Amino acid sequence: MEYGLLFGGKSFEHEISIVSAIALKEVLGTQIKAFIFLDGAHKFYLIEPKDMRSQLFSSGQYKKCPELTLKMHGFYTQGLLGSKKTAFDMLINLIHGADGEDGKLASLLDFFSVKFIGPRVEASVLSFNKHFTKMLAKEKGVCTLPYLFLEHHDKNALKAMDYPLIVKPNRLGSSLGIGVIKEDREAAFVLDEVFEFDSEVLIEPFKEGVKEYNLAGCKIQEKGESTFIFSTIEEPQKKDFLSFDQKYLDFGRTAKVAKADLSPVLEEKMRALFKALYDPLFVGAIIRCDFFVIDNEVYLNEINPIPGSLAHYLFEDFARILEHVELPKPTPIPITYNYINQIQKAK
Amino acid sequence: MEYGLLFGGKSFEHEISIVSAIALKEVLGTQIKAFIFLDGAHKFYLIEPKDMRSQLFSSGQYKKCPELTLKMHGFYTQGLLGSKKTAFDMLINLIHGADGEDGKLASLLDFFSVKFIGPRVEASVLSFNKHFTKMLAKEKGVCTLPYLFLEHHDKNALKAMDYPLIVKPNRLGSSLGIGVIKEDREAAFVLDEVFEFDSEVLIEPFKEGVKEYNLAGCKIQEKGESTFIFSTIEEPQKKDFLSFDQKYLDFGRTAKVAKADLSPVLEEKMRALFKALYDPLFVGAIIRCDFFVIDNEVYLNEINPIPGSLAHYLFEDFARILEHVELPKPTPIPITYNYINQIQKAK
Structure with missing residues (x-):
């Protein structure tokens, strides 16, 4: 290919x-x-x-x-x-x-x-917009952290939640523009900063030291059979949360990664959630789902529909997978002019 | 203009x-x-x-x-x-x-x-896909009818619901491809027909004689002020449900319509729901929301982000409204190469 x-x-x-x-x-x-x-x-x-x-x-x-x-x-x-x-x-x-x-x-x-x-238009919109990803997860029965969605700067709305909070531009990837509010007096300033990146902002509880896991995958088509392929599950390196600089370097990675230390049950759970989210919306794309594990429960953090260098370093046999990525089948749309012809005949 | x-x-x-x-x-x-x-x-x-x-x-x-x-x-x-x-x-x-x-x-x-x-990409995806519209409505606290979403022909899944049922291709407008299942022996055949139009199908209870109402509107910008403009609320003519032929003729309408007979409370309710759904997702478009009223409660049926001939016949002063439709403000995206330059300096 x-x-x-x-x-x-x-x-x-x-x-x-x-x-x-x-x-x-x-x-x-x-x-x-x-x-x-x-x-x-x-x-x-x-x-x-x-x-x-x-x-x-x-x-x-x-x-x-x-x-x-x-x-x-x-x-x-x-x-x-x-x-x-x-x-x-x-x-x-x-x-x-x-x-x-x-x-x-x-x-x-x-x-x-x-x-x-790559992701098609529906998959793109539902994963790029973090608020829509929440809606999708809810519909598919996938847990996510509770959240507050703001369409304008409203410090008072934060009263519904407890600090510390993590504040994300609603439509921006790679941890760009993300801020953390540790106490009330930082709120207005952090919100200001995040609203510079987007007119919509998503706010979640900030879980210090939470375990994060990345799982990439896709559906492939080989010899007429459609199969799910999953990557190694990685526990990414991080401090509080990945800054742009760290993620930036991450995008240039070429070395393979070590497998995360996770129970088989949790691993299987992650793959099941990945399947539920992926199929059929993301068919055609190699995506990476980022999960949290809190008290033995798996939460979706975000869906990355085009991970850095396609997360090749998470796969055993990346070149073969790439070659067999299943593509969506378009519905044929016939254009016939039957109705217009009928009207013209009736004239 | x-x-x-x-x-x-x-x-x-x-x-x-x-x-x-x-x-x-x-x-x-x-x-x-x-x-x-x-x-x-x-x-x-x-x-x-x-x-x-x-x-x-x-x-x-x-x-x-x-x-x-x-x-x-x-x-x-x-x-x-x-x-x-x-x-x-x-x-x-x-x-x-x-x-x-x-x-x-x-x-x-x-x-x-x-x-x-016209609708932007997010608004398009969330209104064109009826399943996503359900998710959006739920998130915004707008009632819709209960539904079943099928990604493949599965007659047994219908057991969760009572007949009669209305079966819709998930991503097709203008009542195209819609079928009604009145009893069990029709189910397989009707599902077959609807799956010809789309690989995804949405199924709802079919409410005979339900009252349907259409409300169009948009946000306009005049003298620096942003305002909502609403159309007359119309009760469209219909039989069981609008067939393609009827809707087809509907798209060619040029005459104004009569106002529906509705209580001021219900009218106000519809406008409030319209606002909740429209803002800010549909900014830039003149859309029409189609509602049901059942037992004095308003349900969203569907959002039509490009109604036939822009539903001009529902508005008093269409030409003026069109001229002032508010457009979304793009977020400026600077491309600086700051990071790449830093890396190069560090070499």
């Missing part, structure tokens, strides 16, 4: 997508035939593999690379002799945060019939 | 979008400067106002019209002397069903920075 790799995006996570792409290049090597960079002005560029260094992007040099246009069935360069399609069998959407995970690129790729690995 | 009108779409509702556009042309007249047709192959065409007759589309003649490319800031025709932008101040998304209401076009228009009236 030959891949195209889409990265960048107009997003607070623009830079970590670049790092993530460089890390995935190390893993997949020459299987990636096309590196497609989306810049902050929503222009696509075709990047030569040898130019895949962060400095190309931070310096703006990438603007000298050929520009691409997204049209039916692919990305095209425009030359003197007409347009030429960029060759790959399957595109990997590796744009973290806005554009990549909010449903916009899923929509564009679906609309223009580009085959891709 | 000069409008562009986007209609058609690769959707089961392709034809009703055409009828809807022709009806809106009668209402807005020469204020519509550009008619942009999206065909079943996802190509855009610029249609002359004088050619806006259903026969142009059913005959395939539209393919002789200039093709448009969606790029940054608008739709462009390609001529010998370069590309030319199609002129309008504001685009109206009038594509019902798939493409228009499922988040795809919202994403495309947002991505390419085209100003438009």
Whole structure:
């Protein structure tokens, strides 16, 4: 399988997508035939593999690379002799945060019939928006921490909860913009800061020292059979909570991880919850679910529909899995004009 | 204000979008400067106002019209002397069903920075998918009928409910594909039929003779003030439930409607529920909420984020409202390369 790799995006996570792409290049090597960079002005560029260094992007040099246009069935360069399609069998959407995970690129790729690995529009919207993820979890019977959802700065609303609290922008990944309120006098300031990132904010109890576990997976299709594939469950390194700097480095990881120390019962529970959340909404994507374990109960923290460098380091046999990711089957939509013709006949 | 009108779409509702556009042309007249047709192959065409007759589309003649490319800031025709932008101040998304209401076009228009009236990607996904609408209503404290959600044909699951039942494709508007099961021996057949339209199906009790009410509205911005505008509440004509044929004709309506006979308390209740559902998710769109009243309680039936010809016939002063629809404010996303530069310095 030959891949195209889409990265960048107009997003607070623009830079970590670049790092993530460089890390995935190390893993997949020459299987990636096309590196497609989306810049902050929503222009696509075709990047030569040898130019895949962060400095190309931070310096703006990438603007000298050929520009691409997204049209039916692919990305095209425009030359003197007409347009030429960029060759790959399957595109990997590796744009973290806005554009990549909010449903916009899923929509564009679906609309223009580009085959891709990544969350579709519904899956994107329900995982990018943390409030919607809460609703989804509730509907699927998956536990989450209690929460308060704010659409505007309202310090008084916090009275319903006990400190310490963790405050998250509702639509931002990679722990960006997250704040902790330890006591009342910090509340107004922290809320101010978090509202700079989003007009909606989600507030949860902050559980000091809570155990966190990451489980990635997807459905694959092999010899006509559809199967779930799960990664190793990892207990990520962390301090209070992962800061941007730590997560940033995390996106560039290439080494395999050690398995978390968890009972088989809890492991099985996590896989069952993963299945309930994944199927059929996330079909087509390799996702990572982040869970908490509190008093032997598993809670969903968040769903990461495009984890850093696709969480390849959590899988035994990443290249094979990638090759067999199951894709959603589109419903055929016939356009017949039967009704219009009937009306015209009746005239 | 000069409008562009986007209609058609690769959707089961392709034809009703055409009828809807022709009806809106009668209402807005020469204020519509550009008619942009999206065909079943996802190509855009610029249609002359004088050619806006259903026969142009059913005959395939539209393919002789200039093709448009969606790029940054608008739709462009390609001529010998370069590309030319199609002129309008504001685009109206009038594509019902798939493409228009499922988040795809919202994403495309947002991505390419085209100003438009219509639901954004989150609003689209949560209203197009009836199961997600149930989740949203629950979260907002809005009553809906009890339901069963099926991801595959499972006649036995119906045992949890009493007949008669109404069976709906989960992601299809305009009453398309809906079936009623009056007794057990019809169940397998009706489910078969409905699953032809979608891989997900929503089942509710079928309330014979239930009172249904439609309320349209939006937020507008005038002189810096943001206000809710509500339409007349209509009790739509119906038999058992609206069939496609009836709804189809409905999309072409141009006459004003009579106000429904409802107590002021229930009217106020509907407006309050509308506000709770609309704000801030649907900002930018003129939507119609369809409610049931059962034993003096208001239930949400569905949210129609792009009602037929924008439900103009429900409003007193449609042209003015349209001109002042409030649009969502995007969060600025700076792309700085601060982190990448730091890493490079540390090398």
